Amino acid sequence: MAKIEIAAEAGMCFGVARALDLAEKAAHEVEGPVKTLGPLIHNPKVVSELEAEGVGVAASPRQAQGSTLIIRAHGVVPEAVEEAKAAGVHVVDATCPYVQKVHHLAEQLSRDGYTVLVLGERGHAEVEGTLGHAPGALVVNSAADVRQAYESMKLSRRVGIVVQTTQTKARLQEVVSELVPLVEELRVYNTICEATERRQKAAAELASRADAMVVIGGRNSANTTHLAEICSDRCPRTYHIEDVSELEGSWLAGASTIGIAAGASTPQKQIDAVRARIEELAGK
Ligand code: SF4
Known part of the structure; x- marks a missing residue:
């Protein structure tokens, strides 16, 4: 039976989870449309789930006129907030502290x-x-x-x-x-956030022991792509997926240890779904 392991540090960091919480809270509590300035996080699945909850994407502060506008965890230039406020937009600042x-x-x-x-x-x-x-x-x-x-x-x-x-x-x-x-x-000022480094170290440690690695997160997410590169260097059978439906049984054939790593914009439920599917595919 294959052993399935999740990297000791995987998935959403504090800042991204906080931004997502603020967006979901606004979707349920605020009257009128809610938009994020650009996609809230680099995870297309989460962005489309937010859209289903009524949270759209505005390309500019002007496009958010009449809406509540969520500022992303990465932050924006101060002019963007000023422009939104001048246009009468209600701003929720989800910039990571x-x-x-x-x-x-x-x-x-x-x-x-x-x-x-x-x-x-x-x-x-x-x-x-x-x-x-x-x-x-x-x-x-x-x-x-x-x-x-x-x-x-x-x-x-x-x-x-x-x-x-x-x-x-x-x-x-x-x-x-x-x-x-x-x-x-x-x-x-050393303002490096340890969240990224901790995920990279944990993924590297697991990939060096695993026979196959699955890395979950948006293909447009720089930190997930980097995680996948780190894992590929240590485990040639590394697969970067955005969604559980992409998993293929042949990737895992004969693997005794299957590792899972996830970028800082990957929610826990996506990790759980991938783990459950790998268990099915690996016949556990
Ligand atoms: S600084 Fe970036 S990586 Fe660190 S917690 Fe905030 S959003 Fe996440």
């Missing part, structure tokens, strides 16, 4: 006259939101980016760093080491 902390620190550094560096992925919603809180801030993602900013005279003598919550400590270390000899004063 850890992301809010990054915004506050970036604002504070900017007010105190530091050149603000946001260590993160250019174009990512969370990074764009943080940039909006510190006008003139620069995005860096490597030692080379720091060097380039220095050579093009974009760094003042006082530099402050905040970090996109999903970045790695190794990347922060690389950027800080590059900066130390270049500036007079350096203030570093």
Whole structure:
């Protein structure tokens, strides 16, 4: 009989679960339409379930006129909230408190006259939101980016760093080491959220022992895709699925240990459904 194991840390993180709760609560308690600014999370199944509960998606604050608008866990630029409020939209801010902390620190550094560096992925919603809180801030993602900013005279003598919550400590270390000899004063706020790292470590540990791995989460979810890559490196029979209906019995044939990992936007009920289906397929 195959052994089925779920990674020690899997599924929704605190910030995403909180955003989903706020959206569901609004759907049941608020009068009038409820919309999220962009898809609430990178999980198409959850987004379509929310739609069935009456929570739609608005592409811009203007499109939410006459609605209650939920701000996503990743946060947005302050102008988006201002624009919504100016249009008479009722705003429910579901920005993860850890992301809010990054915004506050970036604002504070900017007010105190530091050149603000946001260590993160250019174009990512969370990074764009943080940039909006510190006008003139620069995005860096490597030692080379720091060097380039220095050579093009974009760094003042006082530099402050905040970090996109999903970045790695190794990347922060690389950027800080590059900066130390270049500036007079350096203030570093390590705003990395451990939720992502804990899920990656747990998935890696399980994948290194499993004969087959199933990773659950949106294909548009960067953290789930990364989990699937980590698992593939350790377990060649790794399958990334969005929905239980995608599971195929042949994937699990002959496997003695079948592992399950799930990204930070995957709800527990999706994990439970996949586990139950694997039990059926594996003949348990
Ligand atoms: S990964 Fe961390 S920072 Fe991001 S939403 Fe989840 S709890 Fe918040």
